[in-house]
Amino acid sequence: xxxxxxxxxxxxxxxxxxxxxxxxxxxxxxxxxxxxxxxxxxxxxxxxxxxxxxxxxxxxxxxxxxxxxxxxxxxxxxxxxxxxxxxxxxxxxxxxxxxxxxxxxxxxxxxxxxxxxxxxxxxxxxxxxxxxxxxxxxxxxxxxxxxxxxxxxxxxxxxxxxxxxxxxxxxxxxxxxxxxxxxxxxxxxxxxxxxxxxxxxxxxxxxxxxxxxxxxxxxxxxxxxxxxxxxxxxxxxxxxxxxxxxxxxxxxxxxxxx
Amino acid sequence: xxxxxxxxxxxxxxxxxxxxxxxxxxxxxxxxxxxxxxxxxxxxxxxxxxxxxxxxxxxxxxxxxxxxxxxxxxxxxxxxxxxxxxxxxxxxxxxxxxxxxxxxxxxxxxxxxxxxxxxxxxxxxxxxxxxxxxxxxxxxxxxxxxxxxxxxxxxxxxxxxxxxxxxxxxxxxxxxxxxxxxxxxxxxxxxxxxxxxxxxxxxxxxxxxxxxxxxxxxxxxxxxxxxxxxxxxxxxxxxxxxxxxxxxxxxxxxxxxxxxxxxxxxxxxxxxxxxxxxxxxxxxxxxxxx
Numbered sequence: 001x002x003x004x005x006x007x008x009x010x011x012x013x014x015x016x017x018x019x020x021x022x023x024x025x026x027x028x029x030x031x032x033x034x035x036x037x038x039x040x041x042x043x044x045x046x047x048x049x050x051x052x053x054x055x056x057x058x059x060x061x062x063x064x065x066x067x068x069x070x071x072x073x074x075x076x077x078x079x080x081x082x083x084x085x086x087x088x089x090x091x092x093x094x095x096x097x098x099x100x101x102x103x104x105x106x107x108x109x110x111x112x113x114x115x116x117x118x119x120x121x122x123x124x125x126x127x128x129x130x131x132x133x134x135x136x137x138x139x140x141x142x143x144x145x146x147x148x149x150x151x152x153x154x155x156x157x158x159x160x161x162x163x164x165x166x167x168x169x170x171x172x173x174x175x176x177x178x179x180x181x182x183x184x185x186x187x188x189x190x191x192x193x194x195x196x197x198x199x200x201x202x203x204x205x206x207x208x209x210x211x212x213x214x215x216x217x218x219x220x221x222x223x224x225x226x227x228x229x230x231x232x233x234x235x236x237x238x239x240x241x242x243x244x245x246x247x248x249x250x251x252x253x254x255x256x257x258x
Numbered sequence: 259x260x261x262x263x264x265x266x267x268x269x270x271x272x273x274x275x276x277x278x279x280x281x282x283x284x285x286x287x288x289x290x291x292x293x294x295x296x297x298x299x300x301x302x303x304x305x306x307x308x309x310x311x312x313x314x315x316x317x318x319x320x321x322x323x324x325x326x327x328x329x330x331x332x333x334x335x336x337x338x339x340x341x342x343x344x345x346x347x348x349x350x351x352x353x354x355x356x357x358x359x360x361x362x363x364x365x366x367x368x369x370x371x372x373x374x375x376x377x378x379x380x381x382x383x384x385x386x387x388x389x390x391x392x393x394x395x396x397x398x399x400x401x402x403x404x405x406x407x408x409x410x411x412x413x414x415x416x417x418x419x420x421x422x423x424x425x426x427x428x429x430x431x432x433x434x435x436x437x438x439x440x441x442x443x444x445x446x447x448x449x450x451x452x453x454x455x456x457x458x459x460x461x462x463x464x465x466x467x468x469x470x471x472x473x474x475x476x477x478x479x480x481x482x483x484x485x486x487x488x489x490x491x492x493x494x495x496x497x498x499x500x501x502x503x504x505x506x507x508x509x510x511x512x513x514x515x516x517x518x519x520x521x522x523x524x525x526x527x528x529x530x531x532x533x534x535x536x537x538x539x540x541x542x543x544x545x546x547x548x
Contacts, residue, residue, distance in 0.1 A: 184310070186306065186456040187309075187310045190303060190307065191310070194302060194318075199272070199299070200269075200302070201269060202272075204272075210275055213530065214279045214529070214530045215279070216271075220266055220272075221298075222266075222271070222298055223299045229299075233299055235367070236314075237317075239364045240313040240317050242311050
């Protein structure tokens with residue numbers, strides 16, 4: 001009967017402080033009444049998160065009454081998790097899901113807030129593969145973070161170095177996919193040429209000389225002759241979502257993969 | 259307003275300036291009211307771009323059409339069949355008002371609007387429709403050669419109610435009226451293999467290009483004429499590559515407008531025909547002796 005001594009503590013962890021546990025004669029009706037008292041619907045949660053995070057909340061979705069998805073930038077992860085855990089005394093960290101999307105690793109931090117599941121979504125570019133450890137906010141995150149590190153190779157800054165899943169000396173990352181985007185190899189040179197010069201072929205000086213020899217202007221009146229026209233092309237590509245779908249880096253002016 | 263706006267595309271100015279020179283000289287000689295479209299982008303290329311990202315394809319094509327309208331063009335004249343397909347398909351897609359509104363919402367952020375007033379036409383079609391009798395009068399040095407025309411697949415884009423062979427018949431009649439003998443070689447509808455080259459070069463060369471060239475040679479063709487820049491590239495580059503399989507054809511390949519320019523008296527030296535990777539200068543020398 002030793003475990004009976006742990007009863008109050010177990011009840012507090014599982015049911016939350018202030019819960020009228022069955023052992024105290026509350027019964028099932030009391031449990032439902034308790035949940036009604038502490039629970040928050042998705043819209044209310046979303047409203048509070050919008051207020052707490054402001055522009056850091058890049059997207060807030062409430063597909064059902066008990067589900068909230070919050071998308072933030074990688075650098076705002078800590079603020080977002082802190083805001084979600086701060087929604088209620090009963091907020092409980094559940095787990096992290098990791099999804100390898102080819103170019104990015106998507107991390108989904110699931111938190112139960114009085115019966116409504118809030119998921120904080122971030123995308124870590126595979127070029128970086130580093131994100132902040134949140135175990136100082138939710139100690140239970142340590143296990144899943146170590147698991148993700150072992151299986152995907154993602155580094156959690158501040159996490160203790162011991163492996164959880166794979167044996168020492170085993171450095172493979174079994175769930176990590178190759179760095180690949182949506183474009184098939186045959187389409188990649190075309191996409192880069194189109195985004196780089198708005199033209200599907202390369203331009204050589206020899207051709208420009210030949211053009212002049214024929215009495216033609218060295219450069220035809222294409223978009224590539226005008227920097228502002230080239231910017232227009234890149235804006236259009238961004239506007240229709242091509243740069244994101246194809247994994248084109250507008251700053252480096254190339255695809256993120258070869 | 260200007261009657262014709264010429265959409266040069268990418269291959270013509272940067273791979274085949276000889277075709278651009280021929281276009282300008284022919285239109286100048288005809289006294290056509292034309293301008294070269296300015297600020298344009300790749301059409302965009304109708305195979306990979308449209309298959310990989312139809313939204314980007316339609317947006318860039320719509321921008322090109324909008325530029326033509328802004329520059330006061332009535333008809334956008336397209337010398338390359340690939341560009342023609344891309345721009346014509348976009349024109350057709352944008353007849354749908356809802357789609358046009360969606361595209362214009364994005365274009366308007368950059369100060370453009372596509373109203374749907376410009377009409378896309380291929381160059382050979384324009385030369386036949388508007389200038390045929392004048393061209394026949396202008397022929398001073400007939401292009402006396404046996405010609406196999408490759409009717410590019412992209413040109414099979416009839417307007418509603420139009421005969422699917424209309425553009426091809428016009429190309430054939432145009433070439434014939436320049437003094438050439440147009441041969442039938444049975445594989446007219448056979449693709450040259452350019453799209454397949456992107457995924458399987460050997461199949462493209464041995465199973466598409468080689469049979470086509472063989473049937474052309476079998477009927478005694480002295481050259482290939484085609485209005486598609488991708489097909490010209492396939493015929494020229496492909497012939498060089500077929501040598502590694504022990505096949506040699508040495509078949510000159512020309513754009514119809516080059517043939518027209520030569521027939522109406524433009525000097526071969528003014529066209530820069532040596533940029534071709536097939537023996538076009540040798541053919542021209544044989545016909546004209548210079």
